[in-house]
Amino acid sequence: MLKISIEKLNGLFKAVAEKQTLYIPADRADGASEYKKYEDGMTLSKNLNTLRSAKDFFFPQTENLADFKVEGKKIEVIDIREEAEDFVVFGVRACDARSFTILDKVFLSEPVDSYYKNRREHGTIVTMACAKPAETCFCGTFGIDPTEPEGDVSCWSDGDSIFFRPNNEKGQKFVDSVSELLEDGDTAKLDETKAQTKEIMAKLPLANLSTEAFGGDTLMEHFKSEKWAELSESCLGCGTCTFVCPTCQCYDIKDFNTGHGIKRFRCWDSCMYSDFTKMAHGNIRNSQLERFRQRFMHKLVYFPSNNNGEFGCVGCGRCLSKCPISMNIVKVMKALEVK
């Protein structure tokens, strides 16, 4: 398999960044990592994953949908869409890579969301296999193998080198563009690393988390469960879980008057917020219980019901580590599976 020694990785980043925008996970001053636009000298973070997922590149927190010019009674619609520029997101983990399969089902189903599609077409996702999954990881529950990440190009590290495998035409183009820097390498040590990762996986505290309780015709049974009251009791409705979630895609559309025109924006929204479903004539989800239930029912029951059983969670564990009251989808799954 083609590889590059880790010391030379920055040279590869530099070569990629000369042709298109490259984003890599980089460390912040507080030790956490986030995707940053690559600049000369920047180093790849050693953290397992970024605070925020890579969904931001394809479904940004805020984006301009259209502009309007209003003059008296007249309105003009201005299509502000532009062809996106090519970009590369490097170091996406297997869980986050899978989130795009889920987001694709939402945004690329008819009628296709051209804003998302534009970025998907121009973005190359280069994934990186995990070596040491964390205690909050449970991607295996959703059939994801962190040692075999998806994406346009899959990468592995054996500690000395990074190995590259293109998975499609776009991935091949990426590998071809840096082929001068790559050399053929022996994967014996890499196979050992993968085996070690699988051993760690098997011993993770959430290794045995099951989705069995959520298949088939369980919608009303779970909706009516008495457990929701206790599970949601402490929920603050802060929306952090939806913010860090790689698969949460609910959005709001709002207009902003700049003083010399109207800009229509799409912004992330959260089903955890009290005004999410509020209408002039009332609100169908008045309590936090109802809003909390909506989020988990969507990921575990409604989404699979509409998407051939695929769950709306990838087990990245961000909500586990970020929820201020330590409530999360794992606790919900465990509570609901007990009849």
Add this chain to the structure above:
Amino acid sequence: MNANDTLIPYIGVVTDIREDTPDVKTFRVNAIAPDGTVGGKVFEHMPGQCAMLSVPGVGEGMFSITSSPTNKEFMEFSIKKCGCLTTWLHAMEVGQQITLRGPYGNHFPVETDLKGKDLLFIAGGIGLAPLRSVINYVRDNRANYGDVQIIYGSRSKDDLVDYQEIINEWCNDDGITVNLTIDREQEGWDGHVGFVPNYVKELNPSLSKTVLICGPPIMIKFTLAGLKELGFTETQVYTTMELRMKCAVGKCGRCNIGDKYVCKDGPVFRFDQLDELPDEY
């Protein structure tokens, strides 16, 4: 990036405003051709489908298209003043441009399940708006349907939407029975007085009819219960729903009832379909 995106709206112009009731106005909307000519419809639709109307800078909302698809000249929207956007719309003058996108959602099965059937329309207040599209579609394709009965009620005589059309057109059609009712006695009203659910029971409609209901949730609830008492089954009763929406195409994530999105899987549901879903509407 030249493919259309459903989130980018069309422009329409308001060519007539009818004051139906103290808080309901019906807006006639026409398309504007590239050369500026005003006329025709912005897009075609089926009875029961909706459109996203917006005033840039004010807001965007989903409204049922109250005109029938058989009307080739214009679209109409009957809108009750109850929030920010609708208050703005009520203050509009003829000639005002608005944005539209759609049509969205499913529609009443006028070409399938309703064909050849005796139809019973039950509406309360502004709930007539989505049904009016079906009623006029049926009137314009009269041979395809059996008897038509319309039971319509409002708070008062002044709150009956489309009163002139009901009296001058619907009441004069052969094979259409119109039963109007208002909640309380009122001077100048010699028709029926009482709530819609009770009136439906009094009228005791034939069980052979297929029913289409729209109105305030409380009216729908009691009417459905009354129909069941009379012997109607949920499989012969349709309604149309309304929840908060942003995208109108099942992506923004807020108008779901269980695993169904009202914007795309609805707004028209048969009551037996709603039975299998959470009571979150």
